Amino acid sequence: MHRPTRRTLLAATGITALAGCTGGGSGSDTFPRPLDLPTADEQLPLPAEPTALRDEARSGGPSKDGIPSIDEPSFIEPDAVDFLDPGDPVFGIATDGATKVYPQKILVSHEICNDELNGTPVSVTYCPLTGTVQGFYRGNTEFGVSGRLINANLVMYDRTTEAWWPQILATTIHGPWNESPEIRSLQEFRLIWTTWEQWRDQHPNTQVLSTDTGHARNYGNDPYGSYNPRGEYYDSGNMLFPRRVEDDRYHPKRVVMGARASDGAVAFLKDAIRENHVMTGELGETPVTAVYDDRYDTAYVYRNPDEQTVNDVDGAVAVGGSTYAPDSLPLPRIHTFDAMWFAWVGYYPETNVYD
Structure with a gap:
């Protein structure tokens, strides 16, 4: 076929x-640095x-x-x-x-x-x-x-x-x-x-x-x-x-919410966050918490080194007795984005993943 x-x-x-219409260009040892x-x-x-x-x-x-x-x-x-x-x-x-x-x-x-x-x-x-x-x-x-x-x-x-x-x-x-x-x-x-x-x-x-x-x-x-x-x-x-990495734990196009930093990478299956609203895991050795935002059908990942209790409360998120919007928790937020599973694990084969 x-x-x-x-x-x-x-x-x-x-x-x-x-x-x-555009050439490939030629290599050069000197380039301006965009300061x-x-x-x-x-x-x-x-x-x-x-x-x-x-x-x-x-x-x-x-x-x-x-x-x-x-x-x-x-x-x-x-x-x-x-x-x-x-x-x-x-x-x-x-x-x-x-x-x-x-x-x-x-x-x-x-x-x-x-x-x-x-x-x-x-x-x-x-x-x-x-x-x-x-x-x-x-x-x-x-x-x-x-x-x-x-x-x-x-x-x-x-x-x-x-x-x-x-x-x-x-x-x-x-x-x-x-x-x-x-x-x-x-x-x-x-x-x-x-x-x-x-x-x-x-x-x-x-x-x-x-x-x-x-x-x-x-x-x-x-x-x-x-x-x-x-x-x-x-x-x-x-x-x-x-693919860079053949990892068939999940369908290659299944969507994960991925977060990475200098100390590691972590991924949460998007449909799992959608179902659970709050999930926990680790990025490297640091505890993290993922929270769902039903306003946009998306999620955010936060560092949670003290493992504070985080709960979903009717679309808001409770932390330490107060409630917050899912994108505004009083925890350090890690840059998070959607990715197909094959793409994420191909670049971050040592990623932690939670489903």
């Missing part, structure tokens, strides 16, 4: 239109040496920038949205001065949106092959799609140094356009994977990324399948690219 390649799937929606690119105080864990990860990279089909990032995004009011159904997935961010949401229907064709929040430059990134959405502070640079994949995951590059940044790892590795980058991790921010209906209920005045992206795309056609209802690639056991 013929299995379509990623290039074939993307060609059906015109995503490879730019393929071949204003915000990086984390601690480096996130890597599953192998950066040079070894480079050797694992393979072409995803389109070449460098063959999947074009959105670099001049425009936004519309919710009442002007006519291309989203209530159950369609969206990726939202709410701050004191900005509330924005990025439809999966749009980002599946671009994977990166270089935007601003309250005047701060950011990149919203989405990898459809691994089911991961990540927000990064980008300083004065922009991120683009390298055309390479590791563990089926998007490898970004920054347009100042041309270093590679695997999306899930959020950390520099060596690449052909910058063979000696400084190894460091990006500063991340949380994007909530939810549905259009749930996001709009909580944020009726949200700004919505519009289909006016500057690129001719059919945003009604997801080349990989569908999330509403979920089907084809997104729930199939078939893989378009090999």
